[in-house]
Amino acid sequence: MKVAFAGTPEFAVPTLLSLMHSPHELVGVLTQPDRPSGRGRRLTPSEVKIAVGAFAPVAQPATLRSPDDRAQLESWRPDVLVVVAYGLILPKAVLEIPRLGCVNLHASLLPRWRGAAPVERALLAGDEVTGVTVMLMEEGLDTGPILLQREVTIDSRDTSISLRARLATLGAPLLLDTLQALADGTARPCRQPAEGVSYARKLEKREAPIDWSQPAVAIERQVRALQPWPMAETARTDPGAGAPERLLVHAARVAPEDTAAVAGQPGCIIEVNGHHREGYIRVQCGAGRLDLLTLQRPGGTPMPASLFTRGPRPLKPLTVLGGAT
Secondary structure, three states: OEEEEEEOOHHHHHHHHHHHOOOOEEEEEEOOOOEEEOOOOEEEOOHHHHHHOOOOOEEOOOOOOOHHHHHHHHHHOOOEEEEEOOOOOOOHHHHOOOOOOEEEEEOOOOOOOEEOOHHHHHHHOOOOEEEEEEEEOOOOOOOOOEEEEEEEEOOOOOOHHHHHHHHHHHHHHHHHHHHHHHHHOOOOOEOOOOOOOOEEOOOOHHHOEOOOOOEHHHHHHHHHHOOOOOOOEEEEOOOOOOOOEEEEEEEEEEOOOOOOOOOOOOOEEEEEEOOOOOOEEEEEOOEOEEEEEEEEOOOOOOEEHHHHHOOOOOOOOOOEEEOOO
């Protein structure tokens, strides 16, 4: 079949590479325009644009609303358009271009977690399983008929980075199976059930500050879910010690129960362990305690929490952490 592809971030690359090495003809690739990136704000191509190289023609329209925006896609005359984390809404005029329609690889078990951030929302909610869904696209937000699904268990150590990578790897062969079924005429679309619908709204920077009145298990999930952006963060403010210090939290764990320990107020450091390899900073939460394992100062590099227990402004017992500044 003649296949066009639309995708932008790293999550889309495994599927693109699978298509490039499949019997299907990759006639063209849509991806987001180059964006400023890094301290120098240089225009940087998307991961999909880098991956495709000169293998197939690439188009980077800012929108797909006008006939001119859609002209290149139409000129490729695809049988099907594969969409993986493209980042643009496809209007009805685009959905009608491919002979066999548009298929989307989505990082959840639909109808759970429709929307922009399904991986992060699954982690924040404490879901034990998730997966990938290939669906036929329609005008609604991730509401199209399901073609194939695969389930995966969420590991207790998964971050958004690791889980997204696993789902991308799982989804690539599933998408090829879907294309084969479409080519053979054996695909059997199934309408999504009305029950079990949930929405994965886009992450916002305001979700980064840690609320220490929350249970330790919820904060630990926040740390894993908000990587690589916006990153869970906290701050320490010492009276008379100057400006508050903002801290990004890269790794944490729920501390073991210790019935003998004296509870402090939420956010209060109740214990530190300065051992370089096994060190931690233990913080009282609304329920339970959280061990901070890896921290970062803005502009710095992630470091073991033990290194923050020494120096001119060490984090020590009775220091109180609060929302980031």
